[in-house]
Amino acid sequence: MKHNLFEKFLNDPIFSLKVGERTFMPTWIPTLVFILVLIQLFRLGFWQLDRAQEKRDIIANLEFKSKQEAIDLTQALDSNNPDQTVVVMLGTPLNDWFFIIDNKKQDNRLGYEVMGLFKPENYDKALLVSRGWLARKDFYQKVPEVPEFTESLLQGSLYYPKGANPVVAANAQWEQFDNKLLIGGFDMQTLEEKALQIGYHIAPFVVRQKAETNSPFVRDWPVVASPPAKHTAYAVQWFAMALALIIIFIVVNLKRSNLNSKKEETSDE
Numbered sequence: 001m002k003h004n005l006f007e008k009f010l011n012d013p014i015f016s017l018k019v020g021e022r023t024f025m026p027t028w029i030p031t032l033v034f035i036l037v038l039i040q041l042f043r044l045g046f047w048q049l050d051r052a053q054e055k056r057d058i059i060a061n062l063e064f065k066s067k068q069e070a071i072d073l074t075q076a077l078d079s080n081n082p083d084q085t086v087v088v089m090l091g092t093p094l095n096d097w098f099f100i101i102d103n104k105k106q107d108n109r110l111g112y113e114v115m116g117l118f119k120p121e122n123y124d125k126a127l128l129v130s131r132g133w134l135a136r137k138d139f140y141q142k143v144p145e146v147p148e149f150t151e152s153l154l155q156g157s158l159y160y161p162k163g164a165n166p167v168v169a170a171n172a173q174w175e176q177f178d179n180k181l182l183i184g185g186f187d188m189q190t191l192e193e194k195a196l197q198i199g200y201h202i203a204p205f206v207v208r209q210k211a212e213t214n215s216p217f218v219r220d221w222p223v224v225a226s227p228p229a230k231h232t233a234y235a236v237q238w239f240a241m242a243l244a245l246i247i248i249f250i251v252v253n254l255k256r257s258n259l260n261s262k263k264e265e266t267s268d269e
Contacts, residue, residue: 132217
């Protein structure tokens with residue numbers, strides 16, 4: 001009896017709806033699977049739309065901050081949201097160590113991001129300063145030639161990395177070349193730990209130096225990793241998959257009615 005009820009649940013349609021010469025007759029289990037997958041596709045689509053709006057808000061905020069006058073570091077850190085604030089400070093550049101981030105690209109060219117240390121006045125920690133990008137000269141070059149860090153008046157924007165990079169942290173392999181420490185990718189926690197090993201307690205943010213016309217460094221900082229249009233495109237893909245799923249579900253569950261089948265059999269005879 002239970003077996004018959006289960007078969008009935010599997011095979012009997014939830015309802016039937018006449019559509020031209022066919023009848024739409026979905027059954028229970030495929031319908032439940034269809035609903036669950038459809039909900040997930042729509043959820044992913046709307047999540048990507050939310051991400052696109054979040055990126056637009058970030059870009060608008062950064063554009064607003066970039067037009068503001070540079071302020072003192074301590075004043076910026078006292079604000080509610082110091083990220084991307086343009087700051088200016090006096091201090092001492094430290095040339096005893098440089099952190100080199102390998103495999104960084106600019107305009108499809110491979111190179112390095114060079115980071116130095118800076119000790120500002122009236123602040124108890126050293127700062128990690130991204131001095132900019134240098135191109136790789138050739139395949140055999142391991143580390144770039146780094147110009148001396150001489151700026152005692154430093155201007156740039158604060159950058160707070162969004163979360164840790166577990167891949168870099170788990171596979172962090174430092175190579176030392178004189179006073180240069182090379183690593184394959186950026187992870188703030190890994191850099192903080194290495195700085196502590198060499199005697200510096202650094203702040204949990206990076207100062208991205210202001211672009212200068214005659215500087216050997218390229219300082220073209222990305223606003224966001226993925227632009228809003230990319231997230232919108234992903235959302236369109238998820239919604240297109242949802243539409244395709246709906247069409248497939250409808251087509252698969254459209255059955256010929258028994259009456260039409262009998263008429264066809266009679267005409268064949």
